[in-house]
Amino acid sequence: MRMLSRSRLGPCNASGGGGPGARTAGAMVPHLVPRQLVWLCRRQVACARGASVQHRTWAGVSGAPSLLSPWRATVTSPLVCRSSSSTPPSAPKVVLTQERYPVTRLPFSVVSEDDLAAFERIVPGRVITDPEVLEASNVDWLRTVRGCSKVLLRPRTSQEVAHILRYCHERNLAVNPQGGNTGMVGGSVPVFDEIILSTALMNEVISFHSVSGTLVCQAGCVLEELSRYVEERGFVMPLDLGAKGSCHIGGNVATNAGGLRFLRYGSLHGTVLGLEVVLADGTVLNCLSSLRKDNTGYDLKQLFIGSEGTLGVITAVSIQCPPKPRAVNVAFLGCPGFAEVLQTFTTCKGLLGEILSAYEFMDAECMWLVTRHLRLASPVQESPFYVLIETSGSRAGHDAEKLSDFLDQVLSSGLVTDGTVATDQMKLKALWALRERISEALSRDGYVYKYDLSLPTERLYDLVPDLRARLGSRAKHVVGYGHLGDGNLHLNVTSEAFSPSLLDALEPYVYEWTARQRGSVSAEHGLGFKKRGVLGYSKPPEALRLMQQLKALLDPKGILNPYKTLPAQA
């Protein structure tokens, strides 16, 4: 029988935000507001006519750590110097989404006093209406979109989620499911006054099977906490991403997160074994199987992986964890050109074979940004491109021999001009930080236009120099980095502030370019609010129609995460 270990991960609860756990794991309390950010919350915005909501109590605000960056805050290495705050106090206020974008509120009901009383009966003491507290849940971490929700609910169980949704369905109240709020496309915050349904308190491990490595847990478990939990038991999570310190596993599954281990362990469509989902009308759909194989009928859980909370709220996840590799090596290399980056990849696949677990690349401008804004130090001499290669294997000697042969070959052939290799944990993390924290560095550079494209590997970088020439001095930086092994480019453009004309120069140009290569306009970030209009560049009309039919079937009133994923006509 299964070894059950029911343990609560992390200290998050409404009254314990300032406890010792929160002090040591700051990134785990994303809904708390740090002192220096309270100024952001002063101006009240009335965005739903007729809304009349009183402020409720909130405990534990003081002493909470910085939260605006979801990026891991635990890297401590000679190479890494963290700055003290993710967002400077002088940061401009985020414009309301409804003011920046052409979007109209749908005719949902407005939360009333009676509704709040009903919620208080369902999740007593966990109905949050203090606008200062709500601010952090209304704004995305990139500070590009902002809703004006008046209420945040923090259920602890699937049954509470079911009660909430049943109530909202009857009352025609819109709901914005929220995990760690680390999304890139505005999918995790309200657009108007949707009720925020947070999974933060649903952070229990339900079971872990120590032979098979099957983990079953609630949706609000923080990815990094789960990683620690399974690593102590000889396994690893099949996914890893920069936002691991804040993101929730439920949010990872809802957005079909890709990340840094995709190359080795593949998609969540393969590694997620089961889900528990609460449907829009409050029905609990239990597909929480922990079997590796189950062909009894349609694989319903697949519908919800990547549906961004628009078809149901994921409340629990069963996931297959691979064995923890006994040996991990990271090589950080400098390459003279993108052609060499590609050739190094081909060489690497041949010589490292089954132990290759990551092949990431970044350009020189990315390195400039992380060294400048995050004060990280480059471990290799300046190069036009950098590559991070990770191996994970079961036998250190064999892996070292394979890696050494590979490095000999790429150095002697001139594909790589400089490099460093790490095997100890501290240096591994420091090297990974250079790649993982690019997004954080970008967000400190100004307003960021983010594109997350799947492209044919051989053309993966072409769009970056093309855009630099096109945009000229209008952009501060145009950078390219990403998961080369998966054909996934993160293309980012920064400017001092949001500029409609710069946006016009970028879109639809970037999407049209991508469509011509038969690429995807969203490789791993999803569509959320910001990309839902560009779906047509990667999907034919028949697919859009079927998506809309599925939405109508599963959420006929459209209350789940409205204004997201599906095009506005839906």
Place this chain on the structure above:
Amino acid sequence: MRMLSRSRLGPCNASGGGGPGARTAGAMVPHLVPRQLVWLCRRQVACARGASVQHRTWAGVSGAPSLLSPWRATVTSPLVCRSSSSTPPSAPKVVLTQERYPVTRLPFSVVSEDDLAAFERIVPGRVITDPEVLEASNVDWLRTVRGCSKVLLRPRTSQEVAHILRYCHERNLAVNPQGGNTGMVGGSVPVFDEIILSTALMNEVISFHSVSGTLVCQAGCVLEELSRYVEERGFVMPLDLGAKGSCHIGGNVATNAGGLRFLRYGSLHGTVLGLEVVLADGTVLNCLSSLRKDNTGYDLKQLFIGSEGTLGVITAVSIQCPPKPRAVNVAFLGCPGFAEVLQTFTTCKGLLGEILSAYEFMDAECMWLVTRHLRLASPVQESPFYVLIETSGSRAGHDAEKLSDFLDQVLSSGLVTDGTVATDQMKLKALWALRERISEALSRDGYVYKYDLSLPTERLYDLVPDLRARLGSRAKHVVGYGHLGDGNLHLNVTSEAFSPSLLDALEPYVYEWTARQRGSVSAEHGLGFKKRGVLGYSKPPEALRLMQQLKALLDPKGILNPYKTLPAQA
């Protein structure tokens, strides 16, 4: 850009069944009827009132090879002696499904002369109505179910499939999509007079990308042919199964086939990158992406993986092929008990790590059956259990060292009492044949009651001795084998002929036993016709309801593979 290579795989076409290709690759022409089986087709059955269908011409029947066994026919090794025919001429006639099972024909239209004329316009020369030819497509290869379809259509393109379905949808004609007809649960043959829509002529490779290993092909490509195609280019198919010589990739995807490489490369939900599907009304849904990552909206292709042709007809597949391993080893070992089989697995995972690609087991009765019925020879001394372990890696020396250390440990500790290791292709195939051909040996032993269960690994074999005691002399053999690494038991019971009382002793006992372990009553075979009634042992009512809603959404008239997958109430 992609390297496109449009090549037709296999010789299948209506007029070329007896051509040279067919002679050398007999398993590729599953719809032809061998001479010795023609006797089966003599008796005409009128099963749809009002049906009046004339016989059409058919070319190429004579000289066609035996086809009733889908199992690979290419093993040539000192260890292996194939018998000359899968089904002896004295085999009893298969009882009509409608006579054996309580099932009522739904009010679909009956194929008329006008319909045949319309089909002839859509697929000229590929409308088959000769009852002798139809017989092979009306009966499953296990010879347990039998429909009485009067017409078989052989489209070559997705557009032809779309025209056919659009017509059938308008006319309310039921359709049975058929690939290699190698299913285990009666899903691939008609129950009544459904039109058989064969993918046999849709056997072209559309493209193969030699760097990424992405294969795009039509649904009717035979798995073994595809394996050969990609292996010549340095890759392997991510799935492999005993029926590879006949099964179609479209059928594999439609049934979410698991098979022998599942342990290493995972589920088709992870390795299939895209699908083209024709919906019930003839709409072509093009989700034939060949990108590793694409998060633009709901992952619609997932709906069709494992839906057994009840939601749409898969016409093309895009699939990620892993690099061909440079070194493959197979160890065939004898174990003194099932506890030792489990401990050997744990040892194996630890010492072989990332190079482990299969861990299969079989009991002594399985070995008796393959040696008796197929005249294979056991390569090791008689043992209560046998284990087949495969490693696939990039460096022969490293792999051999890992395997040698593993074998030293399991032999010295007494977990394994005898064994043999193979590295050359011939011996590898011979060892695999012992495991792969068990199902074929069973089918020669008599009527086979097949169960394909997912169970907790530590209890995987418990049901086998339990059933032996329960059934006593009523069963000829009760055997257990399967994919231990995936927690998947193939439990098979044989008797001289079909016996309702033996069935009563087996069911629902087996299903209830499985449900108590929270297992799956169909790990990889699917539900088809024979298992659709037992879905409720593994799925809650909410899941069944959603399945029915999805069926109603995608196929409102229910014309696609009726009487399959969904419970009869649907």
